[in-house]
Amino acid sequence: MDQFEKVSQCSALHPKPAGLVLQYGTSGFRTNAKELDHIMFRMGLLAALRSMKTESTIGVMVTASHNPEEDNGVKLIDPMGEMVTPEWEEHATRLANAEQEALVMALNDIIKMEAINLSQDVxxxxxxxxRPSSKALSQAVLDGVSSLGGHGYDYGLLTTPQLHFMVCCKNTQYRYGTATEEGYYKKLSQAFIQLTKHAPNRTDDQKHLLVDGANGIGALKMREMEPFLQKELQVSLHNDGSHGKLNFLCGADYVKVQQKPPEGIALNAGERCCSFDGxxxxxxxxxxxxxxxxxLLDGDKIATLISTYLKQLLTQAGLDLQVAVVQTAYGNGSSTRYLEETMKVTVRCVKTGVKHLHRAAQEFDIGVYFEANGHGTVLFSKGAEERIQQLTVDPNxxxxxxxxxxxxxxxxxxINQTVGDAISDMLLIEAVLAIQGLTVQQWDAIYTDLPNRQLKVKVADRCVIDTTDAERRAVSPTGLQDAIDMLVKKYQKSRAFVRPSGTEDVxxxxxxxxxxxxxDALAHEVSIAVYKLAGGVGEEPKQFH
Known part of the structure; x- marks a missing residue:
């Protein structure tokens, strides 16, 4: 039986609902789990092709992050632990949407386009x-990989960043670390313990942190990691998955959007608390x-804390390396002003979507990026890492x-440089607060966020909105940007922007x-302008209360 016959036979066990169209977005495919079986099988096929093309190990993560429990999703991880390239996002969409009888043809197109050698190991x-659906869906991925003769290794329950880490370890011949969960726990905890040695006299209060695990995988992995931290961080874990639904009334997204603590945590005044997402x-x-x-101390506050700390250390070390913070248009104006004017740090604004931030951060010696929602990390160039290392071994x-x-x-x-990682970021923040002797209140007081509001307006077709300048200005429809400019002039320290959703007509x-x-008033007036000029549907937006 030739390879494609096997693909056809296996594919029949994972049939695509006729006419269903899904798009590979920033976070891969994501929708109700019932619609994903064929997608998972096909992403197994695509991962096998990507492995042949790059002659390396590829990762496939089955997750829907902060979405409700009934959803699921999938994303591919490239050899260095980064997100898959834009060209392969297009291959993913094409393969996912090919009708059942055209699947082998779509597969062949990618093989020809990418000049893939099918005898390469996978x-x-x-x-x-x-999620309850993750087990069956990850089996569908394995079926896809094996139908092209590849080796799929199912590591079971992992956080997304752990899989990114393990893929990078494997493809760097373990220079980045050991490609196991224990390798991950050991690398991070040892670095954390070494850092907190530089923070003498930490009290038990300072070592104590409340963690909301969103009833998800992060809670399980936090429990596994605790012994490795040797009581240098004492975590009080809530929403740990023992009861309660994933992401329901808890988790980073809930806290950020609702601007209040999650259910299941009784906070005392001044207590430090953090929330992971699913x-x-x-x-x-x-x-x-x-x-x-x-x-709330969101991604902007986190980026400010970390970049300030790094800048101080570089000055102390006498290293002339450029630290830059990459933000999106959602970055709070106060954080941008503080970084540029007080800290004299370069700030770069890019389009929304973590892949854009990651790419921009790679252009600097040290690139710090965090979306306001708390997704982010720090990237060090090879040259920066080498110069730092030289100083540690130079006898002079x-x-x-x-x-x-x-x-x-x-x-x-x-730092997990492959991707934003809640556990790694949490340990980094805890270490920085300890070394600098800062309380969470002092960290919060570095600058005061400008009050803001986010709204959405339903429209007949989101494609009528086109933007430029990292999504900060609308090019079409005609007259919309002029209307926004006029409205912004009415208020102090104000700005506003609009952008189309990546997934729905809003x-x-x-x-x-x-x-x-x-x-609130400015957001409402801009919503009215969008409704009138960009084909709003349903009732006119109401004043926010």
Whole structure:
């Protein structure tokens, strides 16, 4: 039986519903789990082709991150642990949407286009989150890999960042670390313990952290990691999956959008707390002050804390390396102003979507990127890593410089540079707070966020909106940007922008201003302008209350 006959036979066991069209987006495919069996089989096929093309191990993660429990999804991981390239996103969409009888032809097209040698060995690592549907769907991925004669390794329950880490370890001949869960726990915990040695007199209070595990995989993995941390961090774990639904009334997305603590956590005034999302690649921090007021420390606050810390260490080490922070248009104006004017850090704004941030961060010696939702990491160029390492071994380096260089080296080991990682980011934040002797209140007070509001407007066709300048200005429909400019002039410290959703016919509206009342009013007025000029459907947007 030739290879394609086997693909046809196996494919018949994972049939595509006729006419169903899905798009590979920033986070791969994501929809109700019932519609994904054929997609998973085909992503197994695509991962096998990608492995042949790159002559390396490829990862496939079965997860829908912060979505509700009944959804699921899949994303491919490239050889260095990064997201798959845009060209292969297109292959994924084409393969996913080929009708059943045209699947082999679509597969052949990709093989020809990419000049793939089918006799090449195939290795694919597969991980999954805790959703009830993940087990059957990851089996469909394995079926796809084996129908092309490949070796699929099912690592079972993993956080998304753990799979990214393991793929990178495998393809760097373990220079990045050991490609096992234990390898991940050991690398991160050892770096964390080394760093916190530089924070003398940490009290038990400072070592204590409340963690909301979103009833997901991050909670399970946090439990596994605890012994490796040797009580240098004492985690009180809530929403740990023992009861309660994944992402329901908890998790990073809930906390960020609702601006309040998750269910299942009783917070005392001033206590540090953080929330993961469902697959543990996002994190946000928060606390309640003595007046009962909720304070959120999102991706902007995290990027500011980390970039300030790195800049201070580089100065101490006498290293002239450029630190840049990459943001999207959603980055709070106060954070941008503080970074540029006070910290003298380069800020680059790019289109929404973590792949755009990751790519831009690679252009600098040290690129710090965090979306406001808490998804992000830090990237060090090879040259930057080499210069830091040289300082630690050079006998002529003085003590102050050497000490800073050693801190930088341990910091690099603590960061998962392949992708945003809630556990790694949490340990980094905890280490920085400890080393700098900062409380969560002092961290929050570095700058004050401008009040903001996000709304969405239903439209007949989201494609009527076209943007430029990293999505900060609308090019079409005609007159919309002029209307936004006029509205922004009415308020202090204000800005607003609109962008089409990547997945549904809605336009997302963002506004910020000097007061919450003004931000709400501006967001509402911009929504009305979108409704009138961009083909709004249904009722006119109501004033936000």
């Amino acid at each position: 290795t694919v690592f597969i991980g999954k989150d805790t 697959d543990a690649d996002r994190i946000v921090y928060y606390f309640i002050d003595s007046a009962g007021q909720f304070h 380096t003085n003590d102050e410089k050497k000490s800073a260089a050693v801190l930088l080296e341990n910091t690099i080991n603590l 336009v997302r509206v963002y506004a910020e201003a000097d007061t919450q009342e003004s931000a």
